[in-house]
Amino acid sequence: MGLTDLMSMAKPNLESREKILRKLRGRELINCFQCIKCTSGCTALKLLELKPHEIEKLVNFGFVDELAASDIIWTCVTCLKCVQRCPQKASPYHVIVALRNLAVEREAKVPEAFMKAVSQILETGLAEAYQKVTTRKMEVCDRESLKLPKIPAPKEGFQAVFLKALEER
Amino acid sequence: MRVKVAVFWGCCILASQYAYEMSVREVLPKLGVELVDLREALCCGDPVRSVNDFAANYLSARVLALANLTGLPNLLVPCNRCHFTISEAKRAVERDEKVREKIVGMLKEEGLEYNPNIKVWHVIDLLHDCVGLKSVGKAVVKPLKGLKLASHVGCQIIRYSDLGRVDDAENPRKMDELIRATDAESVDYNEKLDCCGSHLMLSHPDTALSLAGGKVKAVQGLCVDGLVVSCPDCGLMFDSKQKEAGTTVGAKLNLPVLYLTQLLGLALNIEQEKLGLQLNQSPVDQLLSKVSA
Numbered sequence: 001m002g003l004t005d006l007m008s009m010a011k012p013n014l015e016s017r018e019k020i021l022r023k024l025r026g027r028e029l030i031n032c033f034q035c036i037k038c039t040s041g042c043t044a045l046k047l048l049e050l051k052p053h054e055i056e057k058l059v060n061f062g063f064v065d066e067l068a069a070s071d072i073i074w075t076c077v078t079c080l081k082c083v084q085r086c087p088q089k090a091s092p093y094h095v096i097v098a099l100r101n102l103a104v105e106r107e108a109k110v111p112e113a114f115m116k117a118v119s120q121i122l123e124t125g126l127a128e129a130y131q132k133v134t135t136r137k138m139e140v141c142d143r144e145s146l147k148l149p150k151i152p153a154p155k156e157g158f159q160a161v162f163l164k165a166l167e168e169r
Numbered sequence: 170m171r172v173k174v175a176v177f178w179g180c181c182i183l184a185s186q187y188a189y190e191m192s193v194r195e196v197l198p199k200l201g202v203e204l205v206d207l208r209e210a211l212c213c214g215d216p217v218r219s220v221n222d223f224a225a226n227y228l229s230a231r232v233l234a235l236a237n238l239t240g241l242p243n244l245l246v247p248c249n250r251c252h253f254t255i256s257e258a259k260r261a262v263e264r265d266e267k268v269r270e271k272i273v274g275m276l277k278e279e280g281l282e283y284n285p286n287i288k289v290w291h292v293i294d295l296l297h298d299c300v301g302l303k304s305v306g307k308a309v310v311k312p313l314k315g316l317k318l319a320s321h322v323g324c325q326i327i328r329y330s331d332l333g334r335v336d337d338a339e340n341p342r343k344m345d346e347l348i349r350a351t352d353a354e355s356v357d358y359n360e361k362l363d364c365c366g367s368h369l370m371l372s373h374p375d376t377a378l379s380l381a382g383g384k385v386k387a388v389q390g391l392c393v394d395g396l397v398v399s400c401p402d403c404g405l406m407f408d409s410k411q412k413e414a415g416t417t418v419g420a421k422l423n424l425p426v427l428y429l430t431q432l433l434g435l436a437l438n439i440e441q442e443k444l445g446l447q448l449n450q451s452p453v454d455q456l457l458s459k460v461s462a
Contacts, residue, residue, distance in 0.1 A: 023222065025265060043364045047376045074372045077380070079364040080253075080328035084338045089331075100219040110220070111372035117216035121228070127212040128184040135447040136454070146187050146445070148194075151178075151210040157279045158231075165227040165275060166220075 003070040012062030016102070020064055023098040024091075032056040032090040038082035048075035052082050052092030059095055068103045074111050105169065122162060125154040170304060173203040174243040174290065175236045179251035179401070180212050185409070186401035188445030192430035193247055193292065195443050200300050200308055200433075204245065207235045213251035214258065216371065223268065229258030230272045234281035247292050249400035250368075253325035255289055256332050291326055292399055292430060294335035297343040305350045311438045312352035313460060318432075319393045320344045320355050321384070321407070323400040324364050344429060348397060351436035355397075360387040367402035375417055381406035382414030385422050395425035395456045397432055404428060408451045425449075425456040435460050 021029065036053045044050035050072060058067055067073060073096050082092040104110055117127040132142045143150065182190050197204055214228030232255055236244040246252040262269045263285060273283050296305055322341045327334050336343045339362070345355035366380030385407055388396050398404050406414065408426040415422035427449055434444040435457075446453060 025261075043366070043380065044369075044376075047379065048373060075369075075376075077324075077364050077366055077377075078368045079324040081324075081362075083329040083331075097218060097222060101222055104220050113371035114216055114219050117212075117371075118220055121212045121217065125209060125211045126180045126184060127216050128180045130183070131185040133185060133187060133448055136450065137447070139447075141187070141448065143183075143187065146191060148187060148190060149206065151183065151206055152208070154209045154211055155279070161275050161278055162224065162227070165224040168221065168223040168271065 001070060003066065003072045006066040006070055007063065010063050010066045013065050014062050016064035016068070017059060017062040019102065020059055020095065020098050023101060024094055027091050027094050028088060029056060029059060029090050029095060031088040032060065033088060035087060037085045037087065038092045041081045041085055043077040043079045043081065044075045050075045052096070055095060055099070056090055056092055059099075064099070064102070067099050068106060069108050071109075073099045073103065118166070122159055125158065170300065171201045171203065172243070172299065173205060173241055174245045174295070175207060175239040175241045176204045176245045176247070177207055177213070177232050177236065177251065178210070179246070179248040181250075181401035181405065182248055183210055186404050188431065188448040189247065189401050189404055189428045191443065191445035192428055192434050195439050196430045196434045196437060199437050199439070200296065200305060202245075202295065202300065205239050205241060207232070208238055209235060211235065213246075213248075213254045215250045215254045218254060223271075225254060226258040226261050226268060227272050227275060229255040230262055230283050231276060231281065233259070233287050234276050234283050236287050237282055237284035242287060243290060244287050245290050245292070245295055247399075248402070249291070249323040249326040250402055252289060252291050253332075259285070259289070260332060291335050293322070293326065293343050293347070296347055296433075302346055302350050305347060305433070309351055309436045311436055311460075313432070313436050314352045316353035316395070316456070316459060317393045318348055318353050318355050318395050318397050319358055319361075319388045319391060320348055320397045321361070321365070321403055323398070323403050326400065344397070344399060347429060348432065351433060353432070356391060356393060358388065358391055360384050363387075365403040365406040367406045377406070378410060378414045379417040381410060382418035382420065382422065385411060385414060385424050385426075386418055386420045389422060389424045394459060395427060395453070397427060397429050399429040408449050411451050423452050425453040426451040427453055427456070
């Protein structure tokens with residue numbers, strides 16, 4: 001859902017806020033003084049209206065549940081300009097990642113591709129399937145025809161351990 | 170100088186960006202870098218980061234544990250995104266005792282051992298800082314004089330500086346210097362630090378394509394012979410998806426895009442087939458005819 005709609009009935013939740021701060025492990029979100037350097041350089045601002053400084057402020061005010069349910073946290077391109085330029089080391093990128101993790105925990109609407117990648121990794125070790133590609137002259141190639149070596153998938157024990165890792169909060 | 174390094178390819182290179190893999194495998198040994206593949210193909214954890222931060226760190230730590238099996242202290246990671254994910258995981262394991270304990274324990278279950286002392290390299294810093302510009306320049310047998318190129322270094326390999334990245338975050342020069350080592354020209358331009366948008370392919374593909382298209386359009390306006398990239402995601406967006414990107418920004422795009430290692434390969438006079446130049450979807454023929462002329 002859009003953040004504006006969610007905010008019309010918003011209630012701050014300090015417990016959820018605590019949860020995000022714990023996930024951030026000491027990144028000083030509280031120090032954000034709204035200089036808007038993050039938003040003015042944000043790659044996703046122009047096309048998707050992501051405003052990292054707003055996210056910082058909303059988390060500080062405790063509107064974490066609304067953010068975790070919103071679409072806006074999935075618009076970040078992860079270009080990391082906000083982390084680089086933040087004078088307060090409040091790192092909007094890491095806040096967004098923490099919010100995404102929380103959204104997954106709460107089974108909110110998560111773009112399908114992320115979950116697909118996870119199941120692909122469970123199955124094969126890689127997040128993507130091996131593809132056939134074509135040359136500019138439309139000849140079809142794959143790793144074998146290009147004489148690229150075969151690299152084996154992870155050994156059997158991997159799947160169980162990775163599943164266990166996914167259980168961690 | 171000869172050096173032996175382990176190499177972790179990630180997903181994108183192994184599964185579709187074959188041209189990058191081919192050119193790295195061809196060019197680096199010719200510059201004195203011997204590559205040793207890891208035992209297994211694995212995801213670095215990047216798409217998992219958004220789902221579960223811990224699981225992403227586990228995958229990255231597992232990559233380092235696989236590298237540890239080779240007995241080599243240096244690991245080459247030619248993908249920007251993998252390089253960043255592994256660097257972040259390394260820091261989390263280093264700084265957070267709880268995370269470290271859990272991850273080390275999980276790796277042990279598989280008989281793997283985490284080694285915090287493995288140094289992670291990217292193609293850019295391996296060639297620039299380890300092999301050295303002089304050695305690269307000396308190895309050039311076919312100077313690319315007359316080629317005017319723009320470089321796109323990507324995002325996650327230069328940001329954020331606190332993490333220890335391969336070049337300056339706001340004014341990266343190393344890739345340009347490597348391009349110049351081949352006698353080609355590398356131009357500066359306003360959109361140099363703009364992102365290719367690849368991460369958004371997971372959630373907002375149209376926006377991702379218009380970010381890529383916008384940048385290619387801008388670079389095309391510089392009247393350069395080509396755009397040089399050194400990340401499989403950027404290669405995917407600017408080269409493989411250039412046509413689609415063009416439609417989203419309403420422009421006819423025909424900018425040759427190639428990998429840094431492909432460019433170096435040309436300067437080392439390696440056959441084009443071996444560099445995977447037949448696989449580039451952008452019109453690199455324009456550039457290639459200029460090189461062979």
